[in-house]
Amino acid sequence: MSAFALHDSSSAAYKKARRIHYKTTKNRDSAADADWTPFRTAEKYYKARFPPPSLVNVLDLATLDEERSAEIEAGFWHGNGDTVSIKELDTHGGTKVYSVPSIPGLVVLPSFLSEKEQKSLIKWALRDQARHPNPTNLDVHYAIPHEGLWNMHLRSRKDTDADTVVLPLPPTAQASSAGPRELINNPPASTAILQTLLSTPKPDAQPSPSTKATSASELCKKLRWANIGYFYHWGVKQYDLGRGKAPIDTTMRDICQAAVRAVDWKQVFEDVELDWGDEQDSWRSWRESYEPDAGIVNFYQTKDTLMAHVDRSEVCATAPLVSISLGHASVFLIGGQTRDTEPVPILLRSGDVVIMSGPACRRAYHGVPRILEGTLPPHLHDECDENWAPYLEYLKTARINVNVRQVFPKGFDPSQVGLSI
Numbered sequence: 001m002s003a004f005a006l007h008d009s010s011s012a013a014y015k016k017a018r019r020i021h022y023k024t025t026k027n028r029d030s031a032a033d034a035d036w037t038p039f040r041t042a043e044k045y046y047k048a049r050f051p052p053p054s055l056v057n058v059l060d061l062a063t064l065d066e067e068r069s070a071e072i073e074a075g076f077w078h079g080n081g082d083t084v085s086i087k088e089l090d091t092h093g094g095t096k097v098y099s100v101p102s103i104p105g106l107v108v109l110p111s112f113l114s115e116k117e118q119k120s121l122i123k124w125a126l127r128d129q130a131r132h133p134n135p136t137n138l139d140v141h142y143a144i145p146h147e148g149l150w151n152m153h154l155r156s157r158k159d160t161d162a163d164t165v166v167l168p169l170p171p172t173a174q175a176s177s178a179g180p181r182e183l184i185n186n187p188p189a190s191t192a193i194l195q196t197l198l199s200t201p202k203p204d205a206q207p208s209p210s211t212k213a214t215s216a217s218e219l220c221k222k223l224r225w226a227n228i229g230y231f232y233h234w235g236v237k238q239y240d241l242g243r244g245k246a247p248i249d250t251t252m253r254d255i256c257q258a259a260v261r262a263v264d265w266k267q268v269f270e271d272v273e274l275d276w277g278d279e280q281d282s283w284r285s286w287r288e289s290y291e292p293d294a295g296i297v298n299f300y301q302t303k304d305t306l307m308a309h310v311d312r313s314e315v316c317a318t319a320p321l322v323s324i325s326l327g328h329a330s331v332f333l334i335g336g337q338t339r340d341t342e343p344v345p346i347l348l349r350s351g352d353v354v355i356m357s358g359p360a361c362r363r364a365y366h367g368v369p370r371i372l373e374g375t376l377p378p379h380l381h382d383e384c385d386e387n388w389a390p391y392l393e394y395l396k397t398a399r400i401n402v403n404v405r406q407v408f409p410k411g412f413d414p415s416q417v418g419l420s421i
């Protein structure tokens with residue numbers, strides 16, 4: 001059934017979905033809903049398949065840009081450009097930069113990446129990053145060859161006889177759950193507790209005994225994340241700094257630095273009272289000092305969501321986190337220091353960049369309650385380019401997000417805590 005039929009209340013699909021909805025929700029305890037935090041309420045609203053959410057209150061900066069009208073119309077879903085107070089910052093060149101003053105430090109650069117850059121980053125993510133030496137969510141359970149699942153999948157498309165079956169790892173005594181990111185209450189990282197972080201045991205995750213041999217092509221759809229830069233331990237939700245790091249690829253580093261340099265930080269922070277702790281005034285040097293060194297490439301299928309969370313494993317609590325959206329559009333929610341702050345919903349489209357920075361925003365709750373089905377932009381539908389075909393096939397049900405961070409504050413010397421990194 002097309003998702004769009006659900007927006008027409010006279011359609012048979014709508015009536016059927018309404019019947020199923022009433023049936024499945026009639027015994028639900030409505031008192032439980034009353035306890036939801038404002039963040040949870042928003043998550044539930046945007047996640048719902050029925051009734052489908054209205055996006056009238058979702059900030060959609062693409063609606064302010066005539067050049068994106070084809071993209072918006074092709075995708076059915078759209079929000080509005082005036083749902084929340086925004087400030088357009090001065091920039092050099094064509095880049096548009098907006099801040100959201102109600103969350104100081106939140107900056108959006110709609111369409112920051114050209115169509116060509118988007119395509120090349122999509123290839124970069126699937127072909128070059130979701131593979132050795134970067135850990136992915138599937139490595140715990142499968143013996144994945146170093147070439148990575150995507151390259152195996154490409155081989156199997158060219159040669160149907162190619163052996164691209166991936167075997168499970170042998171089970172060990174304790175089993176752990178498969179890949180999606182779990183909520184664990186980790187303490188916020190800081191230089192003060194770095195020694196504790198370093199000495200926390202970081203046991204290897206255990207493969208699940210129920211994993212079965214699966215073709216690489218099937219497994220590509222189960223890819224959820226790949227870790228870049230400093231290694232992250234998902235079990236304890238801390239960086240595994242003792243393992244060293246794989247450098248962030250220079251292409252990605254250049255893009256993130258260009259995004260940070262495109263922002264006039266003075267217009268974001270100069271007149272805003274915030275408690276920066278030891279990192280007072282650090283924004284003044286971000287143009288020169290910002291150095292991304294860790295990150296996650298998130299792979300979403302259209303039914304996936306990312307629950308409200310705070311990224312607080314980085315020792316530096318204020319330096320920019322640069323987040324790049326590719327493929328399908330999504331609803332992104334960002335609130336405050338607890339789930340009690342009502343979040344601002346923002347529609348993120350392919351090529352958009354979000355920067356979360358400063359003490360009010362870098363550790364704010366945020367999440368992705370919905371990937372918006374049918375929003376793959378026309379420029380990614382390149383049917384003529386044979387090399388693009390497998391990517392287009394993958395993207396028809398997917399969104400990719402590259403989420404890049406700076407782990408240590410400017411000038412911090414890891415050797416002081418015995419780290420040779």
Ligand SMILES: O=C(O)CCC(=O)C(=O)O
Nearest residue numbers: 296298311332368401403
């Ligand atoms: O997919 C997104 O837009 C956000 C991802 C995110 O918050 C994360 O990786 O921590």
Ligand SMILES: [Fe+2]
Nearest residue numbers: 309310311366
């Ligand atoms: Fe996050």
